[in-house]
Amino acid sequence: MSDDFSAGDDSTGSQRDDGSSIGHGFDLSAELAARERRNLLRRLSPANRVAERAQFAPAPGSALPVVDGEERLVLGANNYLGLTQDERVQDAAVAATEVVGTGAGASRLVTGDTLVHHDLETRLAEATGTDRALTFASGYAANVGTITALEPDVVFSDSNNHASTIDACRLSGAETIVYDHCDTADLASRMSDREQADDESWLVVTDSVFSVDGDVAPLEELCILAEQYGAWVMVDEAHAIGLYEDAGGIVQREGLSDRVDIQMGTLSKALASQGGYVAGAEELIEYLINHARSFAFSTGLCPPAAAAAAESLHIARTDDCRNRLWRNVEYLREELDGMGYHVPGETQIIPVRVDDRTAALELSEELYERGVVAPVIRPPSVPEGTTRIRVAPMATxxxxxxxxxxxxxRDAGREIGLL
Known part of the structure; x- marks a missing residue:
């Protein structure tokens, strides 16, 4: 209970400082005030477009946003290949709208299954080197639907996994054992210490590219450990799909398509659309169609989004955009490091570590004043004392x-004394 209100002495419930009763409701204003005092309150910042440059509006609350006239450079989005404004992607979405419709209209198990969905899933299966793929309304729904449908007895989960994986583990009812981030020795110890019943099912779950620091999970070592115990491996490729060999992810880069049991990812980042997917063996997909509640009880992915993702995947496989992205990433990382910033990682996500939260907020604000949008990543998204600016260039x-x-x-760092 927040200290902004105290329990009343009678049966009317708790009271606010002004004496008014909140009954059995929720004192949300106190929670919001507490977040603001800790510099953790987040607000929406509407933009006029999703691209490498955009105009932004102050947090509007319930009012309509009013963007200012200054266009700013966007370096915090997940639109890694810059395909949201690509005419080929937009044309594919328009064509699907005209031919199929703006929405699926129902669950795909009812009447919402279209040829556009199957075209996308065929391309995803090709990119991931699997038998088949299945799309969901979001990456969150894909993670939650898959893990809860499998009903594992035990899940071994990386400590830095995405919130959707954490929630999925909770909802599945599995015993969840969290191992230290990317630490296969810790995972091996926890697996060894766990007394395994003969009929117990184990699932090892990890992101491939972690969304904040851009570091990469040791997938081959995880597969070796899982194989020793007959466990399954599930890899979340949200921040990797489309960016590596043949537009696959880290699983494809490491040549592990036949050793990772479940490949999951999103269509909303490099693939410039919306939705999520799971790819794997034929039996896995048939099982999820029949058991994943977030698939069965959600309207199918809207056809324009499916068509846009399919076209983006095709472009990622055949165009030079991936090479352009990696050139931009390498150049920015080297130059920021040369200035004196601490920039760990090895992928398209470039974390500029500024562990003092106040200094990180000041740096982000100074960058914004200089026309650059690069967000602060702070607790609870990251542990206390590990704040950073997340820089994510695009191919465009x-x-x-x-x-x-x-x-x-350079100028902002000097202004606030970081350089």
Whole structure:
């Protein structure tokens, strides 16, 4: 209970400071005030477009947003290949709208199953090297639906896994054993210490690319451990699909398609759309169609989103956009490191570590004033004392854009005494 209100002496329930009763409801204002005092209150910041540059509006509350006239450089989005504004992707979405409709209209188990869905799933299966894929309304729904449908007895989960994985483990009712981040020795110890019943099912779950620091899970070592115990491995490729060999993810980069039992990912990042997917063996997909509640009881992915993702995946496989992204990433990482910033990681996500939360907020604000949008990642998204600015360039950022970014980081860092 927040100390902004106290329990009343009678049966009317708790009271606010002004004496008014909250009964058996919720004092949300106190919780919001507590977040604001700790510099943890987040607000919406509407933009006029999803692209490498955009205009932004102050947090509007319930009012309509009013964007200002200044266009800013966006370096915090997950639109890694910059395909949201690609004409080929937009044309595919328009064509699906005209031919199929704007929405699926029902669960795919009723009347919401279309040829557009199956085209996307065929392409996803090809990219992931699997028998078959199944799309969900969101990546969150894919994670929750899959893990709860499997009903594992034990889940071994990386400590830095996405919130959707954490929630899925809770909802599944499994005994969840959290191992230290990317620490296979700790996982091995926990698996060895766990007394296994003969009929017990185990699932090892990890992100491949972790969303905040861009570090990569040791997938081959995880597969070796899982195979020793006959456990299954599930990998969340949300921040990797579309970016590696043949537009696959880290599983494909490491040549592990035949050793990872469940590949899961999203369509909302590099694939410039919306939704999630699971890819694996034929039996897995048939099982999920019949047992995953978030699939069965949700309207199917809207056809324009499915078509946009399918076209984005095709472009990622055949275009030069992946190479352009990695060139931009390498250049930014080297230059930021050369300035004196601490920039760990190895992927398209470049975390600029500023462990003092106040300094990180000041840096983000100074960058914004200089026309660069790069968000602060702070607790509870990361542990206390590990705040950072998350920089995520796109394939469509120009050399001039990168120069603007670097100038802003240099000037802002000097302004607040970080450099």
């Amino acid at each position: 950022h120009s050399a001039s854009d990168l120069a603007t970014c670097l100038d802003a980081f």
